[in-house]
Amino acid sequence: MALSPPVTRLKSRPITFIFEIPTERLVEFWNGLEKGKVYASKCSKCGRITFPPVADCSRCLTSGFEWVDIQGEGTIETFTHIVIRPPSFQSHPTYTVAVAKMDSGVKVLAWLTGIKLGDAKVGARVKLAATKSEEGPTYGFTLIK
């Protein structure tokens, strides 16, 4: 009879977290993606444009804002190709994340798609647009040829 190995570890009881994140105050951002808009927030008092959008302005402490569409062109400041991916992104092949400064002045972090890996360059011109993925509405960059 084989001897059981000594038990040197206790398996914890499992726990699963799925957080329900309130989006009520910024719901138009998510609705906007469905309608083909990428919205930043513009403070109704001091006029500061913020992306990702915020419901409250940290500069003038005002909570009123309007939506401005920031789709358009920009320039890549930096990027990476994510090869080792988190479990929740295993269904995606290697993806490219870029940060671009839009001509309007705001910076955006998003995927750069439709490229060969060597085509991503700091300084390359990109277009930001609302898109749809299998997981729902999102936004991303494509290279301007």
Next chain:
Amino acid sequence: MKRVAIVGVGHSKFGVRRDVNLPELGFEAAKPAFEDANLTPKDIDFLSVGTAGGWYEEFLPAVVVSEYLGLSGKGLVRCEAACASGSAAVATAFHTIASGQSDVAMAVGIEKMSEVDTLTGVELIGRAGYYTWEFHNFGMTFPGYYALHATQHMKKYGTTEKQLAEVAVKNHKYGAMNPNAHLQRAIQIDDVLSSRMVAWPLKLYDCCPMSDGAAALILASEEKAKSLTDSPVWIEAIGMSSDTANVSKRVEYASLLATVIASKNAFKKANVGPDQIDVADVHDCFTIAELLAYEDLGFCKKGEAGKMIDEGQTEIGGKIPVNVDGGLKAKGHPIGATGVSMMVGLTRQLRKQAGKVQAPIKNGLALAHNVGGTGHYCYVTILRS
């Protein structure tokens, strides 16, 4: 503000520590700290525990560690500043003494990262930015964040993948001499360049390991320190800063602004400059992070970190020895332990107890640079013998 001295240091073995649970690991670091200070748990007024947590079973880790160390009843807090949690714990213990709240305080930095599998760790630490805007849709990873910094530094200053690899080679060389290091083996440039891609341009050997480990410091007021030891190491100054959660809101990526602000603040408080530091530990969670630190701390000019590593200026015998304990890269990075571990190593340096990796001590000054997240938090601590 009262002066505060380090009077006891202790360090566990770093690595995959499936042989001990969380508080046992803490004990392994705390016991030698008590012995070094010639104190017992009853002499401690306050304990701060630096740990990020989330990858081990305890929800109130500070309480578990405190009970195990016989410190129940003392003042207690858990400090979280991501990978700078250890420095945050030291700063918190420091402040209790500097303000007169306590005479003797202990800071324990601890992390146990191997109780979950590696990919679960990737999932957790990928959220070390702004979950909603950077992880939820775009699956950022921690190496991915530092890769954004590397890409811009390479473009702006011509830094090469080979120069990044030189950082790993240096730190592994010293890690091989540290009996507490996670990775105790020397490596070559080609080992780094040929290792698997993680997040371009960072490869596996550009990345520190996920480690288990703990480190402990005992701090005392000036009067108390002088009664305990002839060789106190003073915490001369602590500079602190932070930056935006969204990496897209940063001014630039070829620099960590939090390091620039925290170090300026620390140098000003200590009334010293970067060229007076004898030995430093900088936050090399990725090879690029060490190069950013050289520039942001003022060890070299902007854009010259690649040259500095090429010339061996950060090895023992160079302009300023950096990470001669192996750094996060080879010693390992149990994230809450790291800041405390840096100060354990630097205290030994200033006491001239560092053995084979002893740096020349001319001014009696050492610097610990501890970053949390990708520059989300930064603590720069200057020690003086």
